[in-house]
Amino acid sequence: MSRLSIAAGLLLAGLLLAGLGVPAAHALEPSERLANPVLEARAEAIGSELRCMVCQNESIEQSDAGLAHDLRLLVRRLLVKGDTNQQVIDYIVARYGIFVLLDPPFERVTWLLWLAPPLILAGAGMMVLLRARQRRPDPVVAALTPDERARAAALLGEEA
Amino acid sequence: MLVEIGHFALVLALLVAAVQGIVPLIGAQAGSRPLMEVARPAALLQFGLIAFSFAIFIHAHIVSDFSVLNVFENSSLEKPMLYKVTGAWGSHEGSMMLWVFMLSLFGGLVALFGRTLPASLRARTLAVQGLLGLGTLAFILGTSDPFTRLFPVPADGRGLNPLLQDPGLAFHPPCLYFGYVGFSICYSFAIAALLEGRVGAAWARWVRPWALTAWCGLTLGVAMGSWWAYYVLGWGGWWAWDPVENASFMPWLLGTALLHSAAVVEKRETLQRWTVLLAILTFGMSLIGTFLVRSGILTSVHSFALDPSRGVFILVLVAIVIGSGLVLYALRAPGLETGSPFAPVSREGALVLNNLLLSAGMATVFLGTFYPLFAEVWSGVKLSVGPPYFDRTFVPIVAPGIVAMVIGPVLAWRRGNLRAALRRLFPALLGAILAPLVVLSFNRGASPAALAGIGLASWAMLGVIADLADRGGLGKLPVSTVLRRLRHLPRGTWGYALAHFGVGVLIAGIVVSTAWRSERIATVHSGSELSIAGRTLHFVGVTAGNVENYQAQRAEIVVERPGDTSFTVYPERRWYPLAQTWTSHVSITTNGFGDLYLALGEPDGNGGWVLRAYYNPLVPWIWFGAVLAALGGLVSLTDRRVRMRLPVPRVTAAVGPRPAEPG
Numbered sequence: 001m002s003r004l005s006i007a008a009g010l011l012l013a014g015l016l017l018a019g020l021g022v023p024a025a026h027a028l029e030p031s032e033r034l035a036n037p038v039l040e041a042r043a044e045a046i047g048s049e050l051r052c053m054v055c056q057n058e059s060i061e062q063s064d065a066g067l068a069h070d071l072r073l074l075v076r077r078l079l080v081k082g083d084t085n086q087q088v089i090d091y092i093v094a095r096y097g098i099f100v101l102l103d104p105p106f107e108r109v110t111w112l113l114w115l116a117p118p119l120i121l122a123g124a125g126m127m128v129l130l131r132a133r134q135r136r137p138d139p140v141v142a143a144l145t146p147d148e149r150a151r152a153a154a155l156l157g158e159e160a
Numbered sequence: 161m162l163v164e165i166g167h168f169a170l171v172l173a174l175l176v177a178a179v180q181g182i183v184p185l186i187g188a189q190a191g192s193r194p195l196m197e198v199a200r201p202a203a204l205l206q207f208g209l210i211a212f213s214f215a216i217f218i219h220a221h222i223v224s225d226f227s228v229l230n231v232f233e234n235s236s237l238e239k240p241m242l243y244k245v246t247g248a249w250g251s252h253e254g255s256m257m258l259w260v261f262m263l264s265l266f267g268g269l270v271a272l273f274g275r276t277l278p279a280s281l282r283a284r285t286l287a288v289q290g291l292l293g294l295g296t297l298a299f300i301l302g303t304s305d306p307f308t309r310l311f312p313v314p315a316d317g318r319g320l321n322p323l324l325q326d327p328g329l330a331f332h333p334p335c336l337y338f339g340y341v342g343f344s345i346c347y348s349f350a351i352a353a354l355l356e357g358r359v360g361a362a363w364a365r366w367v368r369p370w371a372l373t374a375w376c377g378l379t380l381g382v383a384m385g386s387w388w389a390y391y392v393l394g395w396g397g398w399w400a401w402d403p404v405e406n407a408s409f410m411p412w413l414l415g416t417a418l419l420h421s422a423a424v425v426e427k428r429e430t431l432q433r434w435t436v437l438l439a440i441l442t443f444g445m446s447l448i449g450t451f452l453v454r455s456g457i458l459t460s461v462h463s464f465a466l467d468p469s470r471g472v473f474i475l476v477l478v479a480i481v482i483g484s485g486l487v488l489y490a491l492r493a494p495g496l497e498t499g500s501p502f503a504p505v506s507r508e509g510a511l512v513l514n515n516l517l518l519s520a521g522m523a524t525v526f527l528g529t530f531y532p533l534f535a536e537v538w539s540g541v542k543l544s545v546g547p548p549y550f551d552r553t554f555v556p557i558v559a560p561g562i563v564a565m566v567i568g569p570v571l572a573w574r575r576g577n578l579r580a581a582l583r584r585l586f587p588a589l590l591g592a593i594l595a596p597l598v599v600l601s602f603n604r605g606a607s608p609a610a611l612a613g614i615g616l617a618s619w620a621m622l623g624v625i626a627d628l629a630d631r632g633g634l635g636k637l638p639v640s641t642v643l644r645r646l647r648h649l650p651r652g653t654w655g656y657a658l659a660h661f662g663v664g665v666l667i668a669g670i671v672v673s674t675a676w677r678s679e680r681i682a683t684v685h686s687g688s689e690l691s692i693a694g695r696t697l698h699f700v701g702v703t704a705g706n707v708e709n710y711q712a713q714r715a716e717i718v719v720e721r722p723g724d725t726s727f728t729v730y731p732e733r734r735w736y737p738l739a740q741t742w743t744s745h746v747s748i749t750t751n752g753f754g755d756l757y758l759a760l761g762e763p764d765g766n767g768g769w770v771l772r773a774y775y776n777p778l779v780p781w782i783w784f785g786a787v788l789a790a791l792g793g794l795v796s797l798t799d800r801r802v803r804m805r806l807p808v809p810r811v812t813a814a815v816g817p818r819p820a821e822p823g
């Protein structure tokens with residue numbers, strides 16, 4: 001297995017996991033639920049990404065507040081009317097601003113937010129690689145023959 | 161009178177901290193032994209005074225002395241005794257007392273157990289710890305005096321926030337602060353080492369046990385906080401990427417990195433500068449976390465007892481501590497010896513990768529936590545950064561670390577052989593590929609993310625087992641020899657195995673509970689039934705009654721599962737009249753592999769009740785995993801201690817007691 005394929009594997013595992021997402025958990029009441037399970041699932045997905053503005057950092061699906069209740073009903077009303085998910089979100093953002101979005105959109109004000117993590121990782125990774133290149137041990141010293149290795153292991157006891 | 165004595169003891173502690181912070185530093189600089197020796201008794205005395213003062217503060221809470229403002233505001237006569245004691249640290253003033261208590265505790269512990277430290281290093285470490293105490297005590301006495309009197313004395317207090325009247329939260333702060341503040345001693349060691357001008361294997365050997373001690377406390381503290389959120393907030397969420405949660409998670413991430421990089425310094429005398437920087441930043445994150453929680457600058461579900469005016473004081477303190485640490489680092493780090501070389505594929509290389517990913521992950525959490533604040537200041541835009549952001553950035557950064565976490569311990573120091581390592585880990589590799597396929601065969605609709613998570617968790621758990629089997633020589637030697645070899649593995653190895661296995665268990669819990677959770681929310685009447693995850697819930701009815709300091713509405717629900725004996729559970733809602741608040745007291749039935757989680761909601765007015773039922777598979781593993789990890793830390797700690805008692809001649813030669821003249 002080459003080093004590159006391992007790196008690619010690592011990256012893939014990470015990206016796949018990122019799709020795991022937030023556990024759906026709800027404060028919503030039975031009377032708010034839509035009869036149509038597909039619409040209801042869409043409503044819950046939308047609701048878990050919208051912030052309840054009067055609460056401390058909860059989504060409208062999680063919050064017991066009256067405003068959250070009203071917004072849950074609003075989301076469902078719009079979906080029943082036939083709006084797409086994006087239209088529903090746009091409708092609410094138009095009224096309350098991007099503050100309601102728990103998943104911040106990629107806009108000028110959030111460029112740094114979204115781009116910084118990969119840049120930090122890449123930058124720090126480059127630094128480490130450059131350092132490592134300087135520090136590579138002398139191969140002549142490092143390479144022991146299997147015999148020497150066995151003798152050394154015997155001398156050192158079993159400690160790894 | 162007692163209260164005044166407690167207050168006075170706190171003032172005395174401030175003076176002692178000033179002496180502890182200044183005299184030994186001068187002594188170490190001038191090479192004066194008597195001045196350096198001031199540090200130990202001063203640290204012990206400071207601890208004694210603070211402990212005494214804290215005890216008096218708790219006593220005032222126990223006897224409900226409402227002439228003390230803090231007791232009046234946070235306690236009441238009818239509050240159960242447990243919460244009278246633990247409510248002492250439920251308020252801002254009380255939690256700062258707990259904070260400074262932990263700070264002086266770690267100073268006192270180093271004074272007691274640090275006999276083998278070189279005199280100048282010990283003097284400087286304790287002096288820095290004294291200065292930290294000085295700053296905190298000045299903050300407490302100046303802005304958050306816990307002993308302020310109230311006159312006329314009220315007949316009863318206002319009571320404690322009902323959410324805090326919970327055994328989980330009662331013991332969460334001491335545990336969390338033990339870890340949070342425990343990293344102060346690593347900071348002090350780092351500053352002392354920078355002043356001394358040398359960081360070597362011996363230094364790392366002294367710092368590592370303290371970092372491990374603090375880390376165990378912090379691990380348990382964070383886990384308890386998430387457990388509390390799980391059962392108190394009433395919807396079964398255990399982590400919301402909330403600012404206060406992040407505040408405890410950031411020092412945990414850096415502290416974990418610190419543990420691993422200190423191991424490299426100890427074993428291989430390399431990464432010295434980075435380790436010192438980490439020690440400074442880890443405690444810096446603890447301070448920033450305290451600032452975040454105490455100032456209320458970011459809104460959070462966990463915020464209690466806020467006062468923005470105090471934020472400024474803490475912010476200045478944070479700036480001084482981190483700023484001076486970094487300036488000293490910038491001045492002195494270039495003079496520190498650089499380490500011995502190593503190949504990218506080596507134990508060191510894997511630990512560097514671990515540090516890289518943990519630090520980048522921490523930076524991401526930091527950015528996400530503070531970004532709304534920055535954005536508002538810079539551009540006036542109010543925005544939110546919620547869980548979806550962290551899921552998409554933090555998780556992919558840290559996940560590769562989990563893959564590497566298994567390979568690292570199998571690699572040799574200096575220059576490892578990846579092919580050989582993977583051969584040793586082959587059973588784990590096989591398991592990590594098969595486990596998701598098995599899951600997929602049972603559940604065709606499983607998402608790729610969940611399958612990747614299953615693979616990762618299996619890899620982490622099986623990797624540790626494969627490594628242990630290999631170390632024991634399983635398959636090559638007779639079983640009795642294998643067992644003997646395993647028994648004789650160093651405690652540190654067992655500590656690593658437990659901790660890394662715990663991480664695997666934790667990931668399994670997170671992945672399975674997130675992906676396969678089921679939920680039923682319905683209005684139920686007496687006699688109605690609800691089925692969830694193969695269980696039938698018979699709703700018997702709700703009874704109301706008065707208990708201690710609250711009124712309860714208690715539902716009775718009989719749970720039946722084919723082939724099992726049925727049992728009854730009682731989820732409750734509680735009304736606290738003093739605080740005018742409802743809390744939900746959920747019923748959680750666990751068998752170790754899944755939780756049946758029932759929360760009683762509001763009545764609908766027609767005799768019906770809202771019932772929220774969840775089945776959370778493997779969710780207890782999240783906390784099992786965290787406890788295993790902390791246990792692993794404790795086990796390696798016993799190894800360290802044994803080793804520290806042994807005379808190690810090379811170490812004393814490297815950094816012996818020497819007249820202090822910073823290089």
